[in-house]
Amino acid sequence: MFILNPHSSVPIYQQLVDQVRRLVAGGQLVPGAELPSVREMAHEHTVHPMTISKAYSLLESEGILERHRGKPMRVAALRRNQSGVAARLKQIEPQLEALALSARQLELSSDDIVAQLRKKLGEKP
Amino acid sequence: MFILNPHSSVPIYQQLVDQVRRLVAGGQLVPGAELPSVREMAHEHTVHPMTISKAYSLLESEGILERHRGKPMRVAALRRNQSGVAARLKQIEPQLEALALSARQLELSSDDIVAQLRKKLGEKP
Amino acid sequence: MFILNPHSSVPIYQQLVDQVRRLVAGGQLVPGAELPSVREMAHEHTVHPMTISKAYSLLESEGILERHRGKPMRVAALRRNQSGVAARLKQIEPQLEALALSARQLELSSDDIVAQLRKKLGEKP
């Protein structure tokens, strides 16, 4: 369910945080759903447990996950308006802005960029 | 001409590398053009000369800039097919893929994403 | 294992890059082998850590070393045909050409040069 790439320049804990956040916002992870334990997850991805732990803690402090003694982490109840299209678009705004900047500096036309983006959106990961 | 943000999480030297790379690919910096000297650039952005120097060295090792002893760095001759639309699209492919992944996980429709992207592309930076 | 001479006109970081490159090509450093940490190496040779770091970074960008967050640098897997005799001879080709040029200009006979070279090759460093 989770894809962690140790060779990426994005820190592993960050990759995990980003994915959980988006899966929750996207509805693939619903409130109450349980996440793999730190140990399980660490073992499966051969990653240091502290790395998973850090990601979970961040998600907890964001109110996205909930910790209950003795139980696995769970997806928290959604706050109001957290899952509307606007809220989700807001989440990728920084990515969109960075992309737009790159496109301008590369003097790529909007149509070329959009065509390429649609291609990527159509592909399965 | 260059925008360096010391508060960004992207290292300063990396910001400069990215911008020069894109300005060259985009044609705003043509082969033979001289870049500001290390000291000039450092002074203008109140940044340590070594930070600029590191960026220039990386760009030299990529073959984008050329060093000529005693002279400022210059934009190198382009390698064949380096500046076609395809090559430039290739440069932002990682960004496009990351965006597509985010969009899928957020269950955002292609049309919503594209509409938002076009808005950003239309804005002046 | 490494010999760094601070009085040489060859920059310290360059000496290290050259040696690692050759030890890897020669097989004394095998893929997966860990290098001394930046701090260790710096302390042992009483050199600034950044100097070692610079060498390691260059070797990483050449694909000779691999960085794994939180761990010491490691020798990367060899690219195909990277370690054959031909590939290794290729590495000293510039040195051979410079030597041949000198010999010609000094009007030294091939036999004199070769005899002298064999003597040096026989000596322990």
Add this chain to the structure above:
Amino acid sequence: MFILNPHSSVPIYQQLVDQVRRLVAGGQLVPGAELPSVREMAHEHTVHPMTISKAYSLLESEGILERHRGKPMRVAALRRNQSGVAARLKQIEPQLEALALSARQLELSSDDIVAQLRKKLGEKP
């Protein structure tokens, strides 16, 4: 007669010094022979006159060239035993030692190295 490569990592003045030294030792430049003027040489190789001047001055201080007011630089009379085989071999000793070190670290056999060197010695430049 002289080959100056501005892209080499060896400084231009040094390239010139090395070549003159070897051409004199090799007998291609005999005592009394005149060298091109600083201006001429600088113009021919599109190099800064100061660069040529620096090389000539170094050669003069070594006693290889002589300056006579109003005349071009001339090759000085040879000092005793300056042109014997042993003296000339001495001049390339540092190069031979560097080569031997590289060969050892690359674990190249003496025979492979020598074969390759003979090939280079046989080629015209």
Add this chain to the structure above:
DNA sequence: GTGGTCTAGACCACA
């Protein structure tokens, strides 16, 4: 004038 190297030393991110 140009860029390069190096040290001292602070501070950070990651595992």
Add this chain to the structure above:
DNA sequence: GTGGTCTAGACCACA
């Protein structure tokens, strides 16, 4: 523990 970034500042080589 690991490596990375950055500054302050000295000193050098080259043109």
